[in-house]
Amino acid sequence: MINFLRYQKLYFAISIVAIAAGLFSIFSFGYKNSIDFSGGTILEYQTSKVVEVDKLSAKLKSQKLNIVEKEVNGNKLTLKFEALAPEQEKIVLGELKKEDGKVTVLRAETVGATLGKETIAKTITASIVAILGILIYLTFTFKSLNFAVSAVVALLHDLLVMVGGYSIVSHLFGAELNTLFVTAILTTMSFSVHDTIVIFDKIREYRRSKSEDIVLSANRAVTETIIRSINNSMTIVFMLLALILFGGSTIRFFIVALLIGTITGTYSSPFVATPFLVWLENRKNK
Secondary structure, eight states: OOOGGGGHHHHHHHHHHHHHHHHHHHHHTOOEEOHHHHOEEEEEEEESSOOOHHHHHHHHHTTTOOEEEEEEETTEEEEEESOOOHHHHHHHHHHHHHHOSOEEEEEEEEEOHHHHHHHHHHHHHHHHHHHHHHHHHHHHHHTOHHHHHHHHHHHHHHHHHHHHHHHHHHHHHOOEEOHHHHHHHHHHHHHHHHHHHHHHHHHHHHHHHHOOOHHHHHHHHHHHHHHHHHHHHHHHHHHHHHHHHHSOHHHHHHHHHHHHHHHHHHHHIIIIIHHHHHHHHHHHHO
């Protein structure tokens, strides 16, 4: 058995530094908003040949139409602009037809900035409801509020590290805040709680059968489960790394967000949730 709790101050220090760095990035640099949040127009075309996007971009720029984001996937071209009027969309199509006479419009959609605000509001509401549900469920499952609170603290830790880490990625590499990031947040919430419950179940089992001290039970539980947890997480990490390297650019930063969530979720269960539970239990027994 390894005495993991011996270094609990170090774990908390690492978490504080990670969260502080993320919060500093959020308040200093913020995020690069995608059209989903800032509003704009998405135009998607099917062409008969690969279009020289840089040449098209230069022509459109001369008419004060700036491409915010572009993606070429074979003969499929996706262009994102700030909100365009129908007449401006026709100009884009006209210039594109000069490059390729056979063009089919697959998608022409203008998104308002209010959609992004609604998405954020709904995400916050969904997160609060999920956290309250987890708190109530774990309280009844483990018959202890301390177990539930510790799991939620680890969950909030993961969310803070994730949103802060993504802000750093956004600042350094231009990752956009979009609806895929919202999906990554909700996915991370479920992953974080899963590992924590496995450890807490072991702690409960040891304390029931042997009436052990909470510190001893916690160390035994982490020692027994940590290798399994790391192995499970590494299979996910390798898959995500493969998608980052070989997947499309559209989902790359979504995968990066999932990677951050997976790593911090694996870390928080044994090194945040468990020490916090021990601290709460020791306070209760004083």
